[in-house]
Structure formats: structure tokens, C-alpha cells
Amino acid sequence: MQLRRLVVMGALVALSVVGCKRGDSGGGGGGGSGGSGAASGKGAVVGGLGTLLAPGMAADLRVSPDGQFATYLLEAKKPRLDGVPPQMLLGELHVVPVVGGSSRKVGEGVTNVPGGQLFSKDAHYLFFLNGYNPANQAGALHVLSLAEPTAEPVKLGEQVSYMLPSPDGKLLAFVDGGVLKLGALPAGPFQDVGGEVSTVQFTPDGKTLFFRRRLVAAGGLAAVSVDKPAAPQKLGDYVGDYEVASDGKHIAWQVRSEAERGMYDLHVAAVADLKPRKVSTGTKIFGFSKDGKWLARTENGKPEQLGDLYVGPADGSPGRKVGERVEEFAFSPDSKAVAMLEKYDVSARAGLMTVAALPDGAPQRVGDRVPNFTWGADGRYVAFLSRFLKPIYSVDLMLYPVGAEKAEKVQAGVFGYGFTPGNAEVYFRTNCIREGRACDFKAVDLNQARAEPATWLQGIFSYKLASDGKRFLVTYARMDSDTYDVAVYDTKSKARKTLDQRVQIPVHFGGDGDSHAVYLVTQGGKPGVYAAPATP
Numbered sequence: 001m002q003l004r005r006l007v008v009m010g011a012l013v014a015l016s017v018v019g020c021k022r023g024d025s026g027g028g029g030g031g032g033s034g035g036s037g038a039a040s041g042k043g044a045v046v047g048g049l050g051t052l053l054a055p056g057m058a059a060d061l062r063v064s065p066d067g068q069f070a071t072y073l074l075e076a077k078k079p080r081l082d083g084v085p086p087q088m089l090l091g092e093l094h095v096v097p098v099v100g101g102s103s104r105k106v107g108e109g110v111t112n113v114p115g116g117q118l119f120s121k122d123a124h125y126l127f128f129l130n131g132y133n134p135a136n137q138a139g140a141l142h143v144l145s146l147a148e149p150t151a152e153p154v155k156l157g158e159q160v161s162y163m164l165p166s167p168d169g170k171l172l173a174f175v176d177g178g179v180l181k182l183g184a185l186p187a188g189p190f191q192d193v194g195g196e197v198s199t200v201q202f203t204p205d206g207k208t209l210f211f212r213r214r215l216v217a218a219g220g221l222a223a224v225s226v227d228k229p230a231a232p233q234k235l236g237d238y239v240g241d242y243e244v245a246s247d248g249k250h251i252a253w254q255v256r257s258e259a260e261r262g263m264y265d266l267h268v269a270a271v272a273d274l275k276p277r278k279v280s281t282g283t284k285i286f287g288f289s290k291d292g293k294w295l296a297r298t299e300n301g302k303p304e305q306l307g308d309l310y311v312g313p314a315d316g317s318p319g320r321k322v323g324e325r326v327e328e329f330a331f332s333p334d335s336k337a338v339a340m341l342e343k344y345d346v347s348a349r350a351g352l353m354t355v356a357a358l359p360d361g362a363p364q365r366v367g368d369r370v371p372n373f374t375w376g377a378d379g380r381y382v383a384f385l386s387r388f389l390k391p392i393y394s395v396d397l398m399l400y401p402v403g404a405e406k407a408e409k410v411q412a413g414v415f416g417y418g419f420t421p422g423n424a425e426v427y428f429r430t431n432c433i434r435e436g437r438a439c440d441f442k443a444v445d446l447n448q449a450r451a452e453p454a455t456w457l458q459g460i461f462s463y464k465l466a467s468d469g470k471r472f473l474v475t476y477a478r479m480d481s482d483t484y485d486v487a488v489y490d491t492k493s494k495a496r497k498t499l500d501q502r503v504q505i506p507v508h509f510g511g512d513g514d515s516h517a518v519y520l521v522t523q524g525g526k527p528g529v530y531a532a533p534a535t536p
Contacts, residue, residue, distance in 0.1 A: 050500040050519070050530035054096045054103035057527050059089055060112035061520050063098065066123035067510040069146055070518050071095050072529055073112060074105075079134045088113055093128055095144070098510040098518055098531055106144055106153050113137075115162065120169040125185060127163050127172075130155075137161055141174055143186050154187050162199055166206040171226065173200045173209055180211050182229065193224055194232050202226075203248040208271055210251060212239055221253050223274055233274050240264050244271070247292030250314045257281060262303040268295065268316035279316040282307050285328070288314055289335040294358060295319070296338055298326055309340055311358065322356040322363050328372075332379030337361070337402055339382050341370055353384050355402060366400045366407040376423040381446070383410075383417055383426055397428050399444075410444055411453055420491070421469035429460065437461050437477040443491070457489055457496065462505060466514040471534060473507050473517050483523055488534045495536035509534060 058072040076091030078084070093107035110116060111132040116139070118127045124147050129139030141160035142153040157176035165172050165185065172190075173182045180197040183190030193209070196217035201210045207227060213220045221239040222232035235253065242253035249271055254264035259281060266283040267276045279297065284307055286297035295314045301307025309326040312319020323329070327344035328351075331337070336358055341351035342365075353367030366382075373384035382400045384407075387393070397414040400407035410426065415436055417428035423446050429439035430453075441457040461477040461484060470491050475484040483502040489495070503519045510518040510531065517534045521527050 048500060049497075050503075050517075050521075050532040051100070052526060053098070053100065053518075053529045053531050054094060055526065055528040057522055058094075058520050058529050059091065059522075061504075061506075061508065061518065061529065062117065062119075063508040063510045063518055064119050064123040064126070064146065065121060067512065067514060067516075068098055068123065069095055069126075070098055070508075070510060070529055070531075071117065071126065072520070073110060076112070081134050084134050085113075088134065090132060090134075093117070095126065095146070096529060098516055100531075101149075103529075107142060109139070111139070118163060118165075120165045120185075121167065122169040124169055125165065127165070128153075129160055138177075141176070143172070145186055156188070156190065157181065162197075164200050164202065166202050166226070167204055168206050171202075171206065173202070173211075175200070178214065182209060182224075182226070191229065193229065194222060201242070201244055203244050203271060204246060205248050208248075210242065210244065212242065219256075223251075223271075235269060235274065235276055236267060241286075243287060245288040245292035245295075245314055246290060249292060250288070250295070250316075252279070252286055252288070252295060252297075252316075254283060254286070260302060263301060266297050266316075268314070270315065277316045280310065285326075287329070287331070289331040289338075289358075290333055291335040293335055294331065294338075296322075296329055296331070306344055306346075309338075309342065311338055311356070320360070323354050325351075327351060330373070330375060332375050332382075332402070333377060334379035336379055339373055339375065341373070350387060353382075353386070353398075353400070353407070355382060355400065357402070367398055371395075374418065376419045376426075377421055378423060381419070381423055381426070382407075383419065385414060385417075388412075397426075397430075399426060411442065415439060416463075418465070420465065424469070425491070427456070427463075429463075434477070441472075441474065441489075456491065456494075457487075462507075464507065464509065466509055466534070468513065471514070471536075473509065473534065475503075475505055475507060478502065481523060486517060486519060486532075488517065488536055490536045493536065497536040499532040499534070500530065503530070 056074045059076040060073045062071045073091030076089040089112045093110040096103035107130045109131040126144045132139035138159045138161040141157040144153045145151040159177045163174040175197045178196050180193040181190040196214045197211050198214045210223050218237040220237045221235045224232045236255045238256035240254035244251050252268045257263045257265045263282050265281045266279045269276050280299040282301040284298050296311045298307030306325040309323035310319035323340045323342035326340045326342045329340035339355045342354050344351035350369045350371045353370040354363050354365045356363040367386045369387035370384050386398050394412045396412045397410040398407040399410050415429045425443040427443040432439040438459045441460045442453040445451040460474045462475045464473045472489045485501045486507050487498045507519040510516045516531045518531050
């Protein structure tokens with residue numbers, strides 16, 4: 001729940017942000033080596049390995065969760081309407097198999113705005129809004145079965161503003177003209193559930209559907225049984241954020257506070273009986289642990305002051321204080337600890353890095369002036385950036401092994417970082433030049449004591465990790481145009497291969513086991529959607 005307060009503008013900006021997992025605008029290294037197209041490693045080739053999947057000036061490239069299909073917009077243009085975000089586009093929606101096959105047009109007037117297109121988690125269906133109207137942020141909902149090559153899109157709604165398939169991909173909930181409808185895929189029938197609805201969320205088992213109404217209907221939160229739909233059960237009015245625990249046993253939601261104007265009170269209910277229980281006042285952020293056992297929330301906050309972080313049982317029972325004036329927190333993947341930025345300075349956008357073991361470990365402060373952090377894959381490590389002021393200003397990557405006395409410095413001057421699966425390595429960009437457009441790509445082997453950073457590549461701009469955790473797609477910002485060269489790098493063999501030149505970002509993995517790189521070319525004589533084998 002924390003950190004999920006997204007707006008359309010922020011989400012659209014994210015469409016143009018490249019693969020730096022974490023970063024800080026104030027950091028950066030000195031004038032290290034590297035430049036456009038510079039590389040290290042074995043097996044470098046010139047490129048040009050891409051196969052044209054679909055010709056044309058394409059935009060908004062996306063790949064299905066199983067990697068089998070790519071979608072893109074043709075003839076995409078900004079709507080002629082004042083006030084829309086500059087990144088917003090409307091165009092023809094096309095679908096093409098990543099491994100090759102015929103591209104086909106499936107929609108018109110489809111937007112790149114988040115919510116305008118959506119794949120089901122099993123990649124069986126593609127949902128999109130035809131004839132999207134930026135003024136009312138709605139369009140005609142269509143569903144396409146990707147499993148049937150000759151299937152035609154099926155129209156489900158006229159003025160749809162929100163859509164969400166169930167976790168198992170068998171049901172679909174969508175809001176049409178403010179009315180929530182629920183039914184079986186692909187074609188229903190769909191029955192009306194409630195009016196003036198804004199957003200919905202299924203429980204993980206797909207048996208209960210929660211929905212929040214618009215402010216004109218008091219912003220109420222309600223629940224309905226999916227198996228036996230009846231009159232919705234109301235949980236509260238003037239609701240802010242809400243979240244269902246990963247185990248599906250509890251739901252937590254914010255209610256506009258009567259005691260503290262501009263703040264929220266937090267309530268919790270067991271999904272089994274939906275009996276609300278007030279947990280705290282002055283809550284800004286909250287969330288369940290990965291296993292659904294714990295509930296963290298800030299308490300006693302005010303509009304001008306951040307609240308303190310408390311962690312307790314998921315049912316809303318009293319918790320213990322683990323941090324003061326907390327802006328951000330995250331549970332470890334194994335749910336055995338919580339990390340936070342406390343005593344947060346809003347103007348500096350940084351706080352103290354603190355970690356507390358659960359259920360009763362003492363909070364341990366391990367870093368100062370920290371703008372962001374991320375957990376490793378299994379909860380054994382926390383990586384974070386820390387701003388150092390002396391002897392010179394630097395933004396450095398720190399690594400804290402949970403339970404250790406202190407964090408250790410990994411590298412000075414870091415832009416972007418992350419972990420490979422299983423915490424085999426922590427990787428990062430450093431020694432950046434050209435305003436961060438060319439950086440060294442380094443990693444530290446976490447299975448070796450006191451290992452020094454090893455340089456994987458030089459001069460890269462962005463990176464994306466494959467699902468096998470062994471290969472990266474990396475891009476190099478060119479100096480002769482606003483385009484990029486793309487290469488694949490194997491972290492074990494250290495082999496690297498340039499796949500293509502003058503492509504657009506982002507570049508996606510696709511195909512079985514992320515076997516291909518999928519990308520757009522918009523300059524030159526053969527623009528279109530391309531795919532290249534993603535092996536060095």
C-alpha cells in the first residue's frame with residue numbers, strides 16, 4: 001500500500017524512465033571511462049541482429065507477461081485537448097507474436113495512459129479501451145483472446161474508466177459509466193454490482209471483490225461475494241487507500257479523520273466477517289507484510305508532521321513503535337524484518353535508514369541522509385543510497401546484512417542499483433559521465449567475503465534483468481542521435497553481444513524464458529517493431 005499513491009501524470013512520466021532501479025539526482029561519480037558504445041567483455045559484435053516483426057512508426061511498445069505477444073500503437077498522436085499530459089498518445093493498437101507471425105490491428109483511438117491497455121496475468125487476454133476520450137478518461141472496453149490467433153475483439157462496455165481481471169483470469173470487473181459490472185470472461189454475462197464506483201480489488205483467491213465509490217457517493221468502501229453476489233456490504237465512507245493482505249484474510253483501509261483534518265484513521269476487518277475495527281489515527285502510510293501476518297502503519301501524524309511507525313498483528317491488534325516520523329517503509333521478502341526511512345526531512349527528501357527484526361528486535365539505525373532503499377531477494381540484505389558531505393559531496397551505495405552491527409560502503413557515486421535473484425550479486429551504475437548517460441556497470445559478489453566491485457560493462461545507460469537472473473539487456477546512449485544501441489550481457493560467462501543500433505527505449509525481454517529482446521526503431525528507412533535473440 002505504501003508508495004502506491006500514483007496519479008496519471010506520474011505514471012506517464014514513468015513510461016519514459018529507463019531501467020535504473022533506484023537512483024538519486026544528487027549523486028554521481030567522477031569522470032570515469034566509458035562513452036557511447038563503449039563496452040567490456042567477450043564476443044562483442046556490430047549488431048543488426050534484429051528481425052522486423054511489424055513495419056511502421058510505432059510507439060508505446062509492451063510485451064505480454066508470458067513474453068509471447070507485443071502490442072504497440074501506430075499513427076499515435078497527442079490528443080488535441082488542452083491540459084492533457086504531453087506524453088499522452090492516441091493511436092491504432094496492433095498485436096504481433098514475438099517469435100514471428102502476422103501483425104494485426106485490433107483497436108483504434110487507444111491510449112498509452114496507464115489503464116488504457118491491460119494484459120491478464122496469465123496472458124490469455126488483452127483488454128483495451130477503444131476510442132479513448134481524454135476529457136472523461138473513458139473508452140469502449142474490448143477484450144481479445146490471445147490464445148486464439150483468429151479471434152476478434154469482443155466489446156464489453158461503452159464508457160469504461162477502470163478494469164481488473166480476477167487473479168485466476170476467469171472473471172472481469174470493470175466500471176462502465178460509473179457502474180461496476182462483474183462477470184465471466186470472455187463475454188459475460190456481466191451483472192451490475194454498484195454505482196458511482198472508481199476502483200476495485202479482488203482478494204487473492206478471487207472470491208471477494210472490494211470497490212470504492214466516487215466522492216459524489218461519499219467515497220464509500222464496500223465488498224461483495226463473487227460466488228454469490230448479493231447487496232454489497234458497506235465498510236465505511238470517505239475512504240482513501242485500501243489494501244488486501246496477500247493471504248486474503250484481512251483488509252485495511254483509511255477513513256477521513258474527524259479528529260485531525262487532512263489526515264486518515266486506519267481500519268481493519270477480517271475478510272471472513274467484514275467487521276470493521278479502528279486501528280489508529282493520523283495514518284498516512286500502511287501495508288501488510290509479504291506473508292500477511294503483520295500490519296505496519298504510521299500513527300499520530302499531522303498534516304505538518306509525519307507519524308511514527310508501528311508494527312502489529314494483521315488483525316489490527318496493538319503494535320509496537322519501531323520508527324519516528326516515517327515517510328517510507330517496506331517489509332522484507334521473508335516478513336522477518338521491516339526497513340524504514342525515519343526522522344525524514346521532507347525538504348531534503350531523505351531520512352535515517354533503520355531496520356527492525358520482527359517480532360521484537362530493537363530498531364537499528366544503519367545510515368544517514370538516505371533517499372531510498374531496496375530489499376534483497378530473501379531478506380538477508382538491504383541496499384540503500386546515502387549522501388555523504390565530507391570530504392566531498394557524494395551519493396554512495398551502502399549494504400546492510402540484517403543482524404550485522406553496521407552497513408558497509410559498496411561504491412561511491414552510484415546511480416541505480418539492485419540485486420540479482422538469490423542475492424548472488426548487488427549491481428549498480430557508477431562513474432557516470434554525460435549527465436548520467438554513460439556509466440560503468442559493476443557488481444559485488446555477495447557469496448565472497450570482502451569481494452571488491454567487478455566491472456561488468458562500461459558506458460551503459462540503462463539495464464534490465466532477465467527472469468533467469470543471468471542476463472541483462474543494456475543500452476548505450478548514442479552521441480549522434482537521440483537513440484540507443486542495445487546489447488545483451490551474460491553475468492556468468494562475461495560474454496556480451498551488441499544486438500542492434502539506433503533503437504528506442506525501453507527495450508523489453510520477450511519469448512520463452514526471455515529468449516528475445518523486443519524494441520522499436522523509429523529512425524532510418526525501416527522503422528518498426530523488432531526482435532533479436534537475447535543471447536551473447
